[in-house]
Amino acid sequence: MGSTIIRRAVGQDAERLTALVQGADAYRGTYASIISDYRVTADYIARHQVFVAVDTDGRVLGFYALVLDPAELDLIFVADEAQGRGIGRLLVAHMIEQAGHAGLGDVRVVSHPPAEKFYRRLGAERVGAVAPSPPKVAWERPELRFVIGR
Template sequence: MIPSTITRAVPADADDITALIRSSGVYRGPYAPMTAGYLVTPEYIARHQVFKAVDPDGRLLGFYSLLVEEAELDLAFVADEAQGTGIGRRLMEHMKERAARAGLSAVRVVSHPPSEDFYRRVGAERVGTVAPVLPKITWERPELRFTIA
């Protein structure tokens, strides 16, 4: 396990978070159009519950964005070099704690298809499928739900 700390992202983190998304290896090949040109703005970070995992040197290892009003996990990414180290699991546990504090009973996730197994391993259940959103998203996406205790 990589030593890490989870803290609230601040608007100044927008460029680093955007760079993490755009460099993600899971969005190569047929999934590349989804993150091409993607931008997380300082305003987005200020408006939503965005939390980041950083190593002791402050290097960004991953992050998530919880949209409380929509009860939805909007974004969740782990840096390629941190995949398989438990960072994603820690971020999802943190997200569930934040959702519980916000009074949510469930959190929706529209998943990148290759990420579905990860979400299921950390407690989400599949509840359906979301249709493509052309022209950028040409594939169906799994819809999952975390039940919040």
């Protein structure tokens, strides 16, 4: 896979990031409704701290979006073919670094239920749950927090 570079996303990345979200196997079946019409837009990229992991050939391996106010890891996706290679861990470490530079004390994560263990392995603490909001989200979602500066 070669080296991975994390860079700030630009508006021209919006289509590729949307394709990554829409193609995520983790959101098939039960969880499909939450991303069915989701789009990452150039405006979203301009308003938030969006970073993309790419390989040396420029292929998108994953990305995350950190919202600063209120502090939340709004999105994090790793391409299906890049999973299991440490890209998610790299993105979370980068997000924590960026949150620290921004002076944040903690970062909230409302997790996709199957991803809770991933976040907890990386140091997030479960602080509660977010109730379903049908019809789009018919299941409870774990709420976690990364404490910054530990």
